[in-house]
Amino acid sequence: MLTLFRSKPEPLSFESLGTDIHAHLLPGLDNGAADISEAVLLASGLRDLGFKHLFCTPHISKSLPGNTPDTVLAVFEAFRKGLSAAGITIELSLAAEYLLDEGFEELLEANSLLSLPGKRLLVELQPNRAEVDLRTLLFNLRIKEYLPVLAHPERYHFLPNYKKVIAKWHERGYEMQVDILSLTGYHGSETRATALWMLKNDLVSSLASNVHNRKELELLNRSFESSKVREAVRKIGEKGGNLTV
């Protein structure tokens, strides 16, 4: 009888999210996949979880001077070939996750940023960055017509008054990407609580795997055990999925 009143079935895959906009799949570039076999395993795992399109988003920061658009593109092309040799079919694209550090302004000036569709730029904060610098950087991004997508703001407890800051970013039209594993408690209870607060207040634009290794892939596989994950996937799915808000 109860089932008569249940409006929609619980999502048990990430299919309704469509695109994974944050994943450290490219082998050997950062703290993501260690080698091509792990990279192939992660991509096929994300496909099996329902994602239709994967963005490879290696870290780009001053501390990783080897990660330039040219070098990451070369690894991306090799990875694409490796996937196809392994018989894995999935749409694959290249973007990046930019740390808003002292080197970022230079990259912005050079206009050689690897962005997501709609000139969305996935950015993460440097913990010791002064708030005023941050405001200027995000503002400068808008001047160049990039749309900032804040990577996992639910984890930015180092910012004073972080909830107010997140709400302000949302008011300014910036997009907010929450890590799926934040909802399971993988990043701690405060992060989980902030992610749930963001969901409740419609501050979440997208849910991403931000996967780095096989352990996190296993946790993503088990994440549907959490009713909060199912609820979040349903909510973003009902808005049309990632990249559509």
Ligand SMILES: [Fe+2]
């Ligand atoms: Fe990341």
